[in-house]
Amino acid sequence: MHSLFLKEINAFFGSLLGYLVLALFLVALGLIVWVFPESSVLEYGFADLEALFTYTPYVFTFLVPALSMRAIADERKTGTWELLRTSPLSLVQIILAKYLALLCLVLVALLPTLLYFYSIIQLGDPIGNLDQAGFFGSWIGLIMIGAVFAAVGLFASALTSQQVVAFVLGVFLCFILYFGFSALGDMQLGNISYWASDLSLSFHYINLSRGVIDSADLFFLFGMIWLFLGGAVLVLRNK
Amino acid sequence: MSLEVSKLTKLYGNQKALDEVSFSATPGRILGFLGPNGAGKSTAMKIITGFLSAESGDVKVMGKDALNSPKEVSRLIGYLPEHNPLYLDMYVREFLEFSGGLYGMSGQLLKSRTKEMLNRTGLEPEQHKKIGQLSKGYRQRVGLARALIHDPQVIILDEPTTGLDPNQLVEIRNLIQEVAKDKTLILSTHIMQEVEAICHDVVIINKGKILASDSLSNLKSNSDETILILETEEELELEWFANLDKIDFGAKGERELLVSTTDPASARKVIMQVIHERSLNLISLNQSKKNLELIFREITNA
Numbered sequence: 001m002h003s004l005f006l007k008e009i010n011a012f013f014g015s016l017l018g019y020l021v022l023a024l025f026l027v028a029l030g031l032i033v034w035v036f037p038e039s040s041v042l043e044y045g046f047a048d049l050e051a052l053f054t055y056t057p058y059v060f061t062f063l064v065p066a067l068s069m070r071a072i073a074d075e076r077k078t079g080t081w082e083l084l085r086t087s088p089l090s091l092v093q094i095i096l097a098k099y100l101a102l103l104c105l106v107l108v109a110l111l112p113t114l115l116y117f118y119s120i121i122q123l124g125d126p127i128g129n130l131d132q133a134g135f136f137g138s139w140i141g142l143i144m145i146g147a148v149f150a151a152v153g154l155f156a157s158a159l160t161s162q163q164v165v166a167f168v169l170g171v172f173l174c175f176i177l178y179f180g181f182s183a184l185g186d187m188q189l190g191n192i193s194y195w196a197s198d199l200s201l202s203f204h205y206i207n208l209s210r211g212v213i214d215s216a217d218l219f220f221l222f223g224m225i226w227l228f229l230g231g232a233v234l235v236l237r238n239k
Numbered sequence: 240m241s242l243e244v245s246k247l248t249k250l251y252g253n254q255k256a257l258d259e260v261s262f263s264a265t266p267g268r269i270l271g272f273l274g275p276n277g278a279g280k281s282t283a284m285k286i287i288t289g290f291l292s293a294e295s296g297d298v299k300v301m302g303k304d305a306l307n308s309p310k311e312v313s314r315l316i317g318y319l320p321e322h323n324p325l326y327l328d329m330y331v332r333e334f335l336e337f338s339g340g341l342y343g344m345s346g347q348l349l350k351s352r353t354k355e356m357l358n359r360t361g362l363e364p365e366q367h368k369k370i371g372q373l374s375k376g377y378r379q380r381v382g383l384a385r386a387l388i389h390d391p392q393v394i395i396l397d398e399p400t401t402g403l404d405p406n407q408l409v410e411i412r413n414l415i416q417e418v419a420k421d422k423t424l425i426l427s428t429h430i431m432q433e434v435e436a437i438c439h440d441v442v443i444i445n446k447g448k449i450l451a452s453d454s455l456s457n458l459k460s461n462s463d464e465t466i467l468i469l470e471t472e473e474e475l476e477l478e479w480f481a482n483l484d485k486i487d488f489g490a491k492g493e494r495e496l497l498v499s500t501t502d503p504a505s506a507r508k509v510i511m512q513v514i515h516e517r518s519l520n521l522i523s524l525n526q527s528k529k530n531l532e533l534i535f536r537e538i539t540n541a
Contacts, residue, residue: 002340003336003337003339003340003341004337004340004341006337006340007326007329007337010333011326011328011329014328015328078324078325078326078327079320079322079324080324080325080326081324082285082290082320082324083320083324083338083385084341085289085290086288086289086290086313086316086318086320087313087338087341087342088310088311088313088314088341088342088343089310089341090310
């Protein structure tokens with residue numbers, strides 16, 4: 001299984017697309033957090049990274065499906081899927097190897113934002129004046145959002161053999177999960193709104209960003225990952 | 240028997256892609272899986288390798304049940320799928336090591352096996368190239384090397400020679416023959432000459448049914464019939480030759496007539512008589528022993 005995992009990572013860093021996606025992600029975040037006057041920490045004047053944690057899920061909605069779109073769609077299109085499926089790896093192992101590789105890439109994308117953490121500590125007055133629990137809660141929240149989106153993206157990639165279709169589907173599903181349900185929650189539709197907001201990723205993400213890591217939120221997020229990976233296995237089993 | 244397929248049936252919707260297909264293969268003998276396009280060759284191979292499931296039937300590879308424990312059996316099988324799918328942006332050596340890794344090989348063993356495969360398939364000079372840069376013949380070698388990297392006992396090649404130029408064709412055939420010496424090897428093809436060139440046993444399949452399964456020499460000598468091939472300027476009609484019983488039009492349509500007979504001398508007389516009576520414009524009249532192509536045509540049209 002590890003050789004497939006390594007192959008996925010290599011394929012990403014062996015292609016221009018990989019670096020392009022990572023670079024765009026970091027440039028976009030850098031601009032949002034430090035430059036754009038609407039959201040810039042420097043203009044805002046408070047030593048926190050609200051901007052980073054509010055806008056990263058928006059960027060993730062596009063970034064993660066872009067990373068995951070090839071994962072299965074491309075293998076099916078070129079026929080190399082047949083090589084994998086006739087190897088001793090089981091379908092679950094194949095999906096898992098691909099998922100873990102994606103997760104690593106999401107982590108790699110997020111790691112440089114720890115520099116922001118250091119910068120904000122230095123910018124605080126007095127130095128070090130920062131809600132650290134809040135920061136790390138949000139940061140773990142971001143990783144979880146990335147992890148859920150990766151599972152969603154993989155699922156979308158399993159549905160079709162066209163990369164572009166997988167990308168559009170992935171973006172759409174991520175959008176619905178993160179923004180759609182919470183918007184439904186805001187619509188004042190009684191019980192439906194209550195359930196919808198409970199189902200939305202942003203609801204659980206905001207819970208985590210308070211710095212309280214609640215088992216219910218983690219359970220929900222891991223449940224989503226399990227659901228979409230399981231869905232991918234189910235879809236591919238009969239193909 | 241290292242590969243035994245019995246009563247394999249596969250449905251696509253209501254259509255029977257395979258209908259109670261049975262055959263077996265032995266080590267050291269190349270089995271040619273012969274049939275027109277869409278006959279069910281690839282389907283049968285995909286089922287043996289575990290890529291597709293079957294409705295009913297049994298596949299045993301080295302005595303192990305391939306349909307119920309495909310992962311265990313996959314280590315015993317080396318498979319080259321149709322169209323030879325490869326990761327075009329991987330390097331040759333990288334790809335082989337990756338493939339070996341999928342089969343659980345690592346460290347020194349993987350390195351030495353990769354080296355051996357590069358050597359045997361003549362890929363050593365190309366090992367640091369990307370697969371996408373290689374010609375079709377070399378890609379075919381990469382596909383073969385991949386199929387063999389884990390030293391499988393049963394090798395299944397789905398149309399390994401399509402799209403190659405005549406030189407590449409000979410090279411790949413030689414490679415296949417060399418590989419098959421102590422292994423069980425099945426290859427599918429729709430090219431008759433290929434079967435005659437390298438196969439020992441032949442299975443003919445059409446529309447999902449096995450029509451013949453025998454050694455090549457048996458298949459050829461079983462019929463003591465001779466074939467007469469008549470070609471004329473005019474279009475022929477079958478009823479002109481009512482005195483001959485086994486007649487059919489050839490590949491060139493109604494200007495070519497195939498006559499199978501055990502008594503070629505009298506058949507020739509009949510033909511000459513018809514030509515004379517109808518004052519036909521003769522192009523050629525040839526006589527030959529039955530070759531596989533004619534046997535195949537006879538069987539699949541019956």
